Amino acid sequence: MAHRHVILGASLAGATAAITLREEGADGDVILIGAEPQPPYERPPLSKAYLRGEVPFDKALVRPAAFYAEHGIQTMFGTRATRIDPSARVVELEDHRRVSFDALLIATGGRNRTVSIPGVDLDGIYSLRTVQDADRIRAEMIAGRRAVVVGMGFIGSEVAASLRQKGLEVVAIDPSKTPLFRVLGEGVGQTIAKLHRDHGVRMIFEDTVAAFEGTRRVGCVVTKAGLRLECDFAVVGIGIEPAVEALADSGIHVDNGVVVDEYCQTNVRGIYAAGDVANHYHPVFDRRIRVEHWQNAIKQGAAAARNMLGRRIAYDEIHWFWSDQYDANLQYAGFHTQWEQLVVRGRLESASYLACYVNAGRIDAAVGLNRAKELRRIMPLIKARRPVNLERLRDESVDLRSLHEIS
Amino acid sequence: MAAEFVTTIKTNEIPVGGVTAIDVRGTRIAVANVGGKYYAFDDACTHEQCSLAEQGELAGTTLTCTCHGSEFDVRTGKVLAPPATVPVKAYRTRVEGDALQIEV
Numbered sequence: 201m202a203h204r205h206v207i208l209g210a211s212l213a214g215a216t217a218a219i220t221l222r223e224e225g226a227d228g229d230v231i232l233i234g235a236e237p238q239p240p241y242e243r244p245p246l247s248k249a250y251l252r253g254e255v256p257f258d259k260a261l262v263r264p265a266a267f268y269a270e271h272g273i274q275t276m277f278g279t280r281a282t283r284i285d286p287s288a289r290v291v292e293l294e295d296h297r298r299v300s301f302d303a304l305l306i307a308t309g310g311r312n313r314t315v316s317i318p319g320v321d322l323d324g325i326y327s328l329r330t331v332q333d334a335d336r337i338r339a340e341m342i343a344g345r346r347a348v349v350v351g352m353g354f355i356g357s358e359v360a361a362s363l364r365q366k367g368l369e370v371v372a373i374d375p376s377k378t379p380l381f382r383v384l385g386e387g388v389g390q391t392i393a394k395l396h397r398d399h400g401v402r403m404i405f406e407d408t409v410a411a412f413e414g415t416r417r418v419g420c421v422v423t424k425a426g427l428r429l430e431c432d433f434a435v436v437g438i439g440i441e442p443a444v445e446a447l448a449d450s451g452i453h454v455d456n457g458v459v460v461d462e463y464c465q466t467n468v469r470g471i472y473a474a475g476d477v478a479n480h481y482h483p484v485f486d487r488r489i490r491v492e493h494w495q496n497a498i499k500q501g502a503a504a505a506r507n508m509l510g511r512r513i514a515y516d517e518i519h520w521f522w523s524d525q526y527d528a529n530l531q532y533a534g535f536h537t538q539w540e541q542l543v544v545r546g547r548l549e550s551a552s553y554l555a556c557y558v559n560a561g562r563i564d565a566a567v568g569l570n571r572a573k574e575l576r577r578i579m580p581l582i583k584a585r586r587p588v589n590l591e592r593l594r595d596e597s598v599d600l601r602s603l604h605e606i607s
Numbered sequence: 608m609a610a611e612f613v614t615t616i617k618t619n620e621i622p623v624g625g626v627t628a629i630d631v632r633g634t635r636i637a638v639a640n641v642g643g644k645y646y647a648f649d650d651a652c653t654h655e656q657c658s659l660a661e662q663g664e665l666a667g668t669t670l671t672c673t674c675h676g677s678e679f680d681v682r683t684g685k686v687l688a689p690p691a692t693v694p695v696k697a698y699r700t701r702v703e704g705d706a707l708q709i710e711v
Contacts, residue, residue, distance in 0.1 A: 498689065522675055529674055572662050572673035
């Protein structure tokens, strides 16, 4: 029987799933529906090389625009889904069309979190998620202008770096003690603060925005502590929330995103989720995790497609991401929320280190600054879930690959 | 100008399982030693120009650029895993005595 596969979200996860379905021999229809008007693209360049005008948009496309038709993938871009009816096996679109499915993948991603701060609707205040967002910020990026970056998570940190690289004056503000504090903690966060400080970013921590001021257009950011930051524009990067509106009243379990098992399947048989929107059960860490990164979008999109084809393959990738800021290459692998010990190879004060978040003698996660090779070598140790010899882990003369043997 | 084999370094300067970069007539070329077979390709990753000799991790004939995770087949330069989408240019090699020659 021919099967109809419908994918909501022409995202990296959604596109990868469509491509994988075809590569792995799906018969029947593959229909890719996305709210954004352009073909699926990768978002990492939007805060980095694309934002700086160093690469054209085409370079960010997941596949050339013609690829989908050539491979029998029907596309409906610029089309938002408004409702999913699991019992009728139908998706409703905003133009009231109805698309039936046998298997459905939800890869709708997220949308930028907003705040209700006085003045937030003034012109010249931006957030960054889509290529249109990036284009708007790019249009403001003229050397010598003054920008305020609100939020020093990954997007804020990368945008601050790109703005400095283009010669703008940057003030960044974050409620935590350091950039990337929530994920990486204070010790590592301080090293990122130093990186930005060394590149001329003025940083304000443990303070938040009280108001944006200006007539029509923002001209000043006022903080709770009473600072007045004159600026030409502002970029707000305070995280995303999963895009789950279409699931309202569907009976599909939503809790911090779409809840799925290790086979990327929701509580409704035949309905799957992948990418930023999917709060997935991770068998290695024995808990649910929702991840907003490039590698997860690709790997989980592909895994969901295989499970849509009935392969029954558990998704157990060790999550990994990179964040390039200036000339520094920051990478993270694994998963942690707290840690008993931070075991550091090298020194946090230096420009190159690997820091491991250790609980009960096991490495749950690691972050590397300019330590790409070691970060990759430690991933099997994270996956193994076995105690490691922490003295040898700390010893830089020890090749991490030798720690794979049971210690 | 027609391609020709150019003598570069001694083969014993490239450890088994290692990748070494050399300048050959103005081009930075990486050479991988896979169990005594030598494969040459452009040193710059096609994704964001990381040095594959410095950042590459070789396992069999697969080279991972650890900067951002792209994977290449050292025999052909073909992309095995993204984010890179463009193959690295591969060069023919041969061994003359103890010297490695690369066709450029």
